Amino acid sequence: MRQPRTAVPFAAALVAICALTPSAAAGSGPPSVLLLTLDTTRADALGAFGGRGTHTPVLDGLAARGVRFTQAITSTPLTLPAHASLLTGLAPPEHGVQVNGTDVLPKNVATLAEAYSARGYATAAFVATLVLDHRCGLARGFEHYDDRVPGEPTAAHPDTERDAREMTDVVLQWLQVRPAGKPLFLWVHYYDPHEPYRPPGVDPKASAARRYAGEVAFMDREIGRLLAALPGGAERWLIAAVGDHGESLSEHGEPNHGIFLYQPTVHVPLLFAGPGVPRGQAVAEAVATRRLASTLLHLTGSGRVAPAFGPGLPGLPGSPALPGLVSGAPSPVYLASRYPLTGYGWSPLEGMFDGRFKLIVAPRPELYDLAADPGETRNLLDRQREPARRLQQALAAARRSFKVRRADAADPELARSLQSLGYLSGSGASGKGTLDPKDGVPMLAELATARALSGKKSWKPAIAKLTELVRLNPGSVAFLISLAEVQLDGGQGDAAIVTYRRAVRENPKRDESHRLLADGYRRQGRGEEARQEYELALELNPRSFPAWRGLADLAEKAGRPGEVRSLLTRAVAAGTESVSLLEQLAKIEAAAGDAAAAESHSAAARRLKAGLP
Numbered sequence: 074m075r076q077p078r079t080a081v082p083f084a085a086a087l088v089a090i091c092a093l094t095p096s097a098a099a100g101s102g103p104p105s106v107l108l109l110t111l112d113t114t115r116a117d118a119l120g121a122f123g124g125r126g127t128h129t130p131v132l133d134g135l136a137a138r139g140v141r142f143t144q145a146i147t148s149t150p151l152t153l154p155a156h157a158s159l160l161t162g163l164a165p166p167e168h169g170v171q172v173n174g175t176d177v178l179p180k181n182v183a184t185l186a187e188a189y190s191a192r193g194y195a196t197a198a199f200v201a202t203l204v205l206d207h208r209c210g211l212a213r214g215f216e217h218y219d220d221r222v223p224g225e226p227t228a229a230h231p232d233t234e235r236d237a238r239e240m241t242d243v244v245l246q247w248l249q250v251r252p253a254g255k256p257l258f259l260w261v262h263y264y265d266p267h268e269p270y271r272p273p274g275v276d277p278k279a280s281a282a283r284r285y286a287g288e289v290a291f292m293d294r295e296i297g298r299l300l301a302a303l304p305g306g307a308e309r310w311l312i313a314a315v316g317d318h319g320e321s322l323s324e325h326g327e328p329n330h331g332i333f334l335y336q337p338t339v340h341v342p343l344l345f346a347g348p349g350v351p352r353g354q355a356v357a358e359a360v361a362t363r364r365l366a367s368t369l370l371h372l373t374g375s376g377r378v379a380p381a382f383g384p385g386l387p388g389l390p391g392s393p394a395l396p397g398l399v400s401g402a403p404s405p406v407y408l409a410s411r412y413p414l415t416g417y418g419w420s421p422l423e424g425m426f427d428g429r430f431k432l433i434v435a436p437r438p439e440l441y442d443l444a445a446d447p448g449e450t451r452n453l454l455d456r457q458r459e460p461a462r463r464l465q466q467a468l469a470a471a472r473r474s475f476k477v478r479r480a481d482a483a484d485p486e487l488a489r490s491l492q493s494l495g496y497l498s499g500s501g502a503s504g505k506g507t508l509d510p511k512d513g514v515p516m517l518a519e520l521a522t523a524r525a526l527s528g529k530k531s532w533k534p535a536i537a538k539l540t541e542l543v544r545l546n547p548g549s550v551a552f553l554i555s556l557a558e559v560q561l562d563g564g565q566g567d568a569a570i571v572t573y574r575r576a577v578r579e580n581p582k583r584d585e586s587h588r589l590l591a592d593g594y595r596r597q598g599r600g601e602e603a604r605q606e607y608e609l610a611l612e613l614n615p616r617s618f619p620a621w622r623g624l625a626d627l628a629e630k631a632g633r634p635g636e637v638r639s640l641l642t643r644a645v646a647a648g649t650e651s652v653s654l655l656e657q658l659a660k661i662e663a664a665a666g667d668a669a670a671a672e673s674h675s676a677a678a679r680r681l682k683a684g685l686p
């Protein structure tokens with residue numbers, strides 16, 4: 074991966090930027106603020122950050138009329154924790170949100186939206202994925218939080234995400250009707266570069282890198298359409314754009330992002346443009362993207378950053394000095410990833426990066442000199458003692474400085490929906506986390522191979538491969554479930570039951586394991602055992618619609634239509650949100666002659682399909 078180096082030295086940039094005060098350029102009142110979060114966007118996906126073969130004229134243009142940070146590093150390469158850091162200024166161990174789907178931002182953590190709200194701003198957010206659902210806590214402080222993404226695939230949203238065109242459309246619609254008279258803090262999240270890569274106009278058979286670049290280009294175009302329509306003209310808005318994390322296009326063997334702390338997934342674009350921001354500057358210091366929060370607050374003229382965001386939380390070096398807050402010297406950036414542990418039962422990772430050397434703490438620790446080795450291929454830990462010791466000390470100091478909050482627990486149904494979309498939740502493993510992710514990641518390729526084999530109904534080799542993977546990852550629910558699924562499909566029902574039972578024993582609090590075990594029993598004709606496991610799943614998560622559906626199927630097979638109707642009614646009352654379940658219940662009510670109930674369920678299904686609340 075390229076390491077863009079810029080010609081503007083840090084001190085010169087600082088002088089240039091400090092020459093401007095936020096209020097001098099802001100006109101009569103504070104400017105409206107647009108925060109663009111670019112999901113899964115690596116720095117070198119944008120031309121302005123050294124990208125080649127990419128087409129991003131809009132974001133490049135913003136960078137050209139603002140300040141870009143060429144070594145911006147995310148706190149963690151996972152969507153929800155990274156966004157929690159951007160919107161609170163805190164590192165993941167501090168705000169407590171470390172995993173998608175199971176962690177919720179604690180109520181005692183102040184958010185950027187609350188800070189803007191307190192300053193008299195109107196606040197609105199538009200997010201494109203269920204991962205940022207309001208139930209995760211990021212909605213706090215926003216008067217308007219548009220997270221209309223269905224929790225299961227629908228015809229309009231086959232990937233259960235909103236694409237860039239739809240995001241720009243909904244924001245523009247809202248801007249037409251939004252209350253006037255106040256400056257606006259507007260956060261718009263674009264998700265397109267995240268898998269699957271299916272950009273419009275690009276051959277679906279093209280390479281992953283080309284399709285990924287196509288998604289970034291599509292997002293860029295739609296951001297252009299948003300900027301062109303901003304009320305009063307985009308030049309009068311303070312605009313920040315930042316990647317939540319990057320993407321490994323199979324570098325280091327990683328399939329996408331979330332596990333490793335190497336540059337492809339942690340080095341992201343970060344830029345500011347608009348009132349108070351000088352044109353055409355680049356800052357080459359390594360900076361944590363979570364500094365964005367206090368920097369924005371300063372640039373909108375507050376002068377002093379809210380107590381909730383300091384003291385002690387500096388803005389970005391090279392951004393206008395935050396009186397009393399800027400520490401002056403850049404400090405190494407803290408990095409962390411819990412996903413290896415929560416997803417697979419492997420060791421979690423932590424790291425420090427000073428712009429040249431990166432230390433990664435793992436069972437087999439690593440040190441890279443990115444100036445000499447930008448691909449992070451030569452571990453220098455044994456040869457470069459001094460930088461390793463310095464970064465170890467910095468890491469220890471960072472840990473000591475963290476004021477740790479415990480994340481609130483997530484809504485179990487939200488966690489389940491995310492799991493069904495391929496986001497393994499924090500309950501996916503119970504291992505002690507001793508395996509080095511460097512040894513674990515190659516097994517993900519093996520897992521993909523096994524799944525491909527089972528897709529071709531080559532059950533024997535698929536089961537053999539998965540059995541070996543389970544042997545190597547005995548505590549990992551993720552691998553156990555994969556093996557059981559293939560055993561069940563491959564006609565080894567009894568073996569599948571044994572494997573599912575093992576997954577349940579590894580983590581008895583995971584409702585999805587009970588539900589899958591129940592499905593296994595049902596397919597084996599063991600109705601009573603199936604019923605018991607479905608009940609256990611619903612005890613843990615009353616909104617698990619697959620569990621309700623499983624119970625209803627059992628009742629239907631047993632010829633008890635009245636019980637089916639009552640189960641589905643209870644499922645809806647429990648708050649399950651499933652189009653197919655609502656449609657089935659509407660049919661049952663219609664057949665039973667209750668037209669009003671049928672119409673009510675049909676209407677709810679239609680609303681859910683359209684992604685409406």
Ligand SMILES: [Zn+2]
Pocket residue numbers: 112113151152153267317318
């Ligand atoms: Zn993301």
